[in-house]
Structures are given as C-alpha cells and as structure tokens.
Amino acid sequence: MTSNAADPIYEDLRALILSGKVKSGSPLRQDEIAKRFGVSKIPVREALQRLEVENLVTFERNKGATVRHYTVTEILQLMDIRIALECRALELAVPHMIDADLREMRKLLSDYAQRTEAAEWSDMNAKFHHMLYEPCGNAQLLRMINDLQEKLGQYLRLLVSEATGLERPMREHDEILDACENEDAATAVHKLRDHIQTTQKEVAAFLRRGA
Template identity: 45%
Template sequence: MGPGAAAGNRLAGAHGSTPDTVREALRRAISSGELAPGLQLRQDELAERFGTSRIPVREALRQLEAEGFVTILPNRGAVVSDLSIDEVVELLEIRIALECHALRLAIPAMGEMDLDEATKILRSYDREPDPAQWGAFNWTFHATLYAPCNRPRLLTMIEANYGHVGRFTRALVSRATGKERPQREHYRLLELCREGETEKAIRLLREHIEQTQKTLRSAQRQATRDAGAEG
C-alpha cells in the first residue's frame, strides 16, 4: 500500500480491532491527507497492520464507502476517494448548513470553560508556524464551539463532512490565505459567542466558510492559467 511512515505508524496503533476501530483509524488518516486520493487500500496489508482478520477490515471499508471516503472498484478493490472542485464546493455548502445550525444551538449553552478552551486553541494556533498543522487547530476550534449543542449525531455529521472538505482544502487554502484573516475571524467569532450575539455569530460563520469557497475557486482558476501557460 505504501502510504508512508506517518500513516503506517498511525494505523499500527489500532490492534485487536473491531470494524469501528479500523474505520475510525482509516478515516482519520484519510482526512489528514496521510492516505492520499487514489491510493489503493489492500485488505491483507491493512489486516496485518491492525493485527486482525480481513473481516473487520472489509466491513470498515464498506462503511467508509457509504461515507464517501473510499471507492470500491471492480478488479482493483478499495481506493481512497477523490473529489472534484464542484463536489468540494457543495460539501462546503453543506458545512454552512450543519455548522450554523450547531452554533445556533451551542451559543446559549456555552460556559466559561468552553470559551476559555476555545481561546487556548486559538493562541496555540497563533504560535504554530507550520501550515500543515493549521487545519488541525482550525477543526479543534470549530469543534469546541459546537460541542455545547449536545447533538451527538449532528456533531458526527459535521466531523465527517469537515474530514472530506479538509483533505482537499487544507494545504491549498492555507497557502493561499495564510492564517491572519482566518484567525482574525476566529477571534471575532469567539467574541460574539461570549457576548451571546447568536445571529451575528452565525452570519460571520457563514461568511467565514464562504470565503473558503471563493479561495478554492480562485485557486482552481489560477491552476488552470498555470497549466495553460506551461502548455
């Protein structure tokens, strides 16, 4: 399979595995970009890494196919799914709907501990120089804001959707925008949550995610221009 040492180490930690354990480990590795789009996932190699039979691996791959992380192809088996720009933009539209709903439910339930934890995450984000790590801080911040909504199924849907989007936008958007503007918006969003300004917070969150859509489209146009120039 050859996913690289980092993915290998991550997967190797899930021994004695049930299908759920295998699925979660693979989902994390795909979402983080350690398992790249188009990579073939061989059941025998995964079973060896997880210290299990092929049955839990097969079931995990079927579940990941239902979630859109994996595609099972005739005569080739499971491969990490790829997405077009249009599909990622659609997922960002879904992200707006899910996360704005979660934030609306979460703000009235937020306590000082929730807000303080979100502040700590942003300060750590400020200190992180590596763009490859920014996506993890971004997700942790958003997840911390939504957690008080106390809707486990909604939060699971948000995490799965974010995993799809993040693996295609993380490096591209981080390089294009840096972190100054997103961080400025994060701090403002947190301030609105602290003040209980639900509608203003939701409006900012929508604009925050829409900016990612615009950046993605812009990067696509630039890539097309670059390809034309090289031709």
C-alpha cells in the same frame, strides 16, 4: 457482522486515507494488503467494503478498489453543507456558552496565532470550530459535523489552511468569538457564515490554479 481480522486492516487504511498519506485516486490492491497483514483477501475485502460505505473507497470494474477522489465541485458542495450545519450549531451553542468555554477558546486563539506551520493551523482551526459548537446540546448535529469533517479528511483540511493562510481566518475567528462573548448569536452566526463562504471562495481559486 464484521470479523475481527478485518478491524486492524480497516483502521489502518482509514487512518492512511484520512491523513492524506494515501492520496485520492490511489489503487488499494487486495493482494498487497493481504500480504502486508498476513491474512487472506477475505478480511481485506471486508475492510474495503466498510470504507466504501463511508465514501472513502470506490470499487470500479476491472480496476478494483481505489481511494475516493472528490472533484472540486464535490469539495465545494461539502463546504456548502458545512455552512448549514455549523451555523445552526453555533446558533444553538451561543446561549449555552459559559465563561470557562469562552476563556478556553480565547486561550486557543492566542496559541493559534503563535503557530507557523499550515498543519498546525489546520489542527487548531478544527479544534476551535469544535469548541464553538460543543455547547449546542445536539449530539446528532455534532456527529453530522464531525462526519463531514472526516469526509474532508486531514489532507483536504490542510489544503484549506494552505489556501487561506493565517491572518484572515484568525481575524474572523476573533470576531466570531467577540460576538459569542457578547451573547449575540445572530452576529456570531452571520460572521461564521461569511467566514466559511470566504474560505470556500479561496479554496475554489486555489484548486483552479492547479493545487
């Protein structure tokens, strides 16, 4: 059972971590957090433990709590899981897409193409992928995809957008949506798999260069 005093601390720290405002590996000093919120260390500890359960925080002996650091290997493994979950969601979604869904996605891609900032690309990319999978009708699968995106966090999603740029993802998004409009689930899934795998390779190269 969680205490009300821990809730705002948990929500504030979680938002800071997922946005990348507190970087991976950063220490989370309980006394400083307690002072900022005007509380004892007990609700701070509880909030940090909740974040640990979500894999956002780690506790180390003689070091205390730090923001969870994902290695390059772990990031690429999370993208492997993306392929499995998202391809299945799209396979289920295509037969249930209606004209209104397709129009909204086409409109989003048109708006997406006008944007110039990586942060905007990142947000609109996430929205497009969400719209692709939403008609799948499997709430648990959608929740798993959302949980995975939250693990990656805004900071890592922005890194992906910086690594890939706009032109190649936009072209591939158009091709995926073309297949959906043609009710061709097999082609849509094939193109989605290639799309994520290419992104994975670009992110690996980007990280190897020390980004």
